[in-house]
Amino acid sequence: MASVGLDRVVEPEGVLPQAAWRLDASPEVGPDEVRVRVERLNLDAASFRQLSEKHGGDGAAVRAEVLEIVGSRGKMHNPVTGSGGMLIGVVDEVGPRSPLGVKPGDRVATLVSLTLTPLAITDGLAGWDGLSEQVPAEGTAILFGRSIVGVLPDDLAPELALAVYDVCGAPALTDRLVRKYRTEAPRSGAGEAVDAPSVAVLGGAGKSGSLALTAARLAGARTVGIVRDEVERAAIAEIADVARVADARNPVEVAAAVTDALGGPATITVVCVDVPGCEHGAILATAEGGTVIFFSMATSFPAAALGAEGLAADVTMLIGNGYVPGHAAFAVDLLRRVPAVRSLFEARVAGH
Known part of the structure; x- marks a missing residue:
């Protein structure tokens, strides 16, 4: 071994x-x-x-x-x-x-x-x-x-590739989960899924958040990005179906923003915010039987587990462990396919 x-x-x-x-x-x-x-x-x-x-x-x-x-x-x-x-x-x-x-x-x-x-x-x-x-x-x-x-890859500056590889687990797992929900969704007589899964991403303008939004959308999900201000909202206008400004640490505000944007809670909520205290908002924003993926290292897993219990929330909670087979190539491909995502990453790298 x-x-x-x-x-x-x-x-x-x-x-x-x-x-x-x-x-x-x-x-x-x-x-x-x-x-x-x-x-x-x-x-x-x-x-x-x-x-x-x-x-x-x-x-x-x-x-x-x-x-x-x-x-x-x-x-x-x-x-x-x-x-x-x-x-x-x-x-x-x-x-x-x-x-x-x-x-x-x-x-x-x-x-x-x-x-x-x-x-x-x-x-x-x-x-x-x-x-x-x-x-x-x-x-x-x-x-x-x-x-x-x-x-x-030869076609990306090393600094840009590093920024993408740093978070490549998030879009790959999001893609996998969206496709799983689509496969298991109820079908119409024509064989089409009755409802596309919906995905809310907390921290949608960050590196992992923007890639997760992109992956979800390309996999067939309806998406909403939750961001902290109007500047970030404008930055993901071409990446998410809808963007909403909310404080990810305020559970009621997050849940209201997601529900308003999607017409109900999200099937999948992805937490990509680099500050603590975002667990309960993610749980409240997620539909019964849905899934929350925690990709933030600021997550308190006791707060998530006990919060879900206290809210009587029937949600599956996953730790994004950063590895999915093929995750690096998948993330780089997203950057190549979606100019708006590449522009967001290039601006972030240049800002550093």
């Missing part, structure tokens, strides 16, 4: 790398490991927001804390949010038994979390101002035999 990185766990013993407090990030490559020369990190949105708010937007302080986390833990694993991000770089060395199918010189994106990736930073993050999720960096990262990695 391909290794899962147990040899890299320093403390505590007996856990997998993601659950470990500290990893061995030394650059020597094991038999089925791959070493990547790091070019850029992408901090996940919840982690970057927490760090930025903690330090009042002081980029130097954010940079110093990221360096401290990586230096002390051997990985980028925010101890407050429990999340990390991902990275791009160039393959340096490949162990003789690696099953990952990459070779030295390939420019790749790691499609696994930085919370389980041994990482060493060698440049002090000198090229990063601490004010954006994307972090120019030099160093090394290690991938295990049982990791996921993708070679970067």
